[in-house]
């Protein structure tokens with residue numbers, strides 16, 4: 001008999017690609033989600049968000065191995081239940097642990113002692129243990145594992161098949177069942193304790209958040225002292241393998257990196273200085289960009305500013321926690337007239353008009369469609385470095401006078 005998998009939060013950015021992946025391996029997968037609109041779209045074979053290769057992969061399994069519904073009663077007939085609902089932080093930047101425990105309690109009546117429950121949301125350290133102890137009382141015999149998701153949003157289907165899967169549990173049989181399950185889709189299984197697995201996932205996201213903050217702070221330092229950061233970046237990375245992975249500056253946002261850095265900090269008595277420093281840098285970049293444009297335009301009051309790209313990452317439609325909205329807010333406090341647009345929003349229809357009528361521009365996110373735009377001589381700010389040609393560093397930056405050129409020529413002859 002086919003293993004039946006139910007995924008709670010199954011029509012979300014993690015749940016849906018995971019469900020498609022298991023379904024494509026022949027598992028019977030049911031996505032359970034409270035978002036009725038997303039459930040309908042999925043059953044109609046339409047991806048509710050941008051995911052590389054998603055639509056094609058969804059169409060190949062929907063109605064055969066995959067189905068979506070809002071009714072959680074289906075869990076009663078499932079061998080495995082995977083939880084991938086959101087795990088945000090609250091207004092004080094502490095993990096909202098009850099978000100995940102409430103979901104488990106909501107579906108508790110449908111769980112039974114023969115099932116494997118897999119937590120896949122990103123959890124603060126200790127939350128797996130908390131849930132394990134809770135379930136031991138409420139559902140004795142139920143097996144619990146924590147198997148974090150490590151894909152980059154938008155590329156999940158491709159990455160799930162290629163990356164090792166971290167598997168953890170408090171009991172050996174739970175760990176073995178989870179390892180067997182994920183062996184169907186992942187090339188390798190890495191076994192950690194639940195605490196190690198929780199930290200591994202958080203370390204991965206906070207490392208990226210800090211890495212981007214380094215680029216962002218270096219960008220702000222360079223530009224503040226009149227140096228062109230993109231030229232420096234090119235010099236640092238050109239044929240210099242040690243720095244080939246150096247991050248580029250950019251608005252560092254999205255639903256995971258910031259909140260996971262804060263989750264880690266909260267679990268370490270808020271002594272995660274690197275994480276907090278990164279937050280100050282990354283969250284400070286929008287104001288810096290606006291001030292750069294303000295200085296180039298000698299003020300922003302009444303000026304029409306085209307803000308291109310509202311998503312949190314290039315070529316993606318997700319605007320969750322996007323810092324482009326902070327840029328817009330800061331521009332408005334300077335009394336600029338903001339004309340924002342995004343390729344994935346209805347405002348895209350206004351792009352031509354925005355390009356024609358704006359006095360200046362800020363690049364919010366470098367969607368492919370924005371890379372080769374003609375802005376004329378109008379001022380712009382682009383921390384991503386896509387609107388300036390790759391510098392030719394074999395040419396001297398020194399502005400030559402006719403006499404110095406002549407002298408150089410003479411010296412060359414000697």
Ligand SMILES: NC(=O)c1ccc[n+]([C@@H]2O[C@H](COP(=O)([O-])OP(=O)(O)OC[C@H]3O[C@@H](n4cnc5c(N)ncnc54)[C@H](O)[C@@H]3O)[C@@H](O)[C@H]2O)c1
Pocket residue numbers: 008009010011012013014015032033034035038084085086087103106120121122123149150151152153154255256
């Ligand atoms: N987005 C990513 O690329 C990514 C990558 C790795 C890990 N994560 C982690 O995965 C988790 C989910 O993130 P996401 O981006 O997929 O979030 P999401 O908001 O895209 O998906 C969550 C889904 O859960 C549904 N949901 C909420 N409450 C529910 C309930 N009570 N019952 C059923 N469904 C419910 C929502 O409708 C939504 O569709 C988070 O912990 C996140 O940190 C996300």
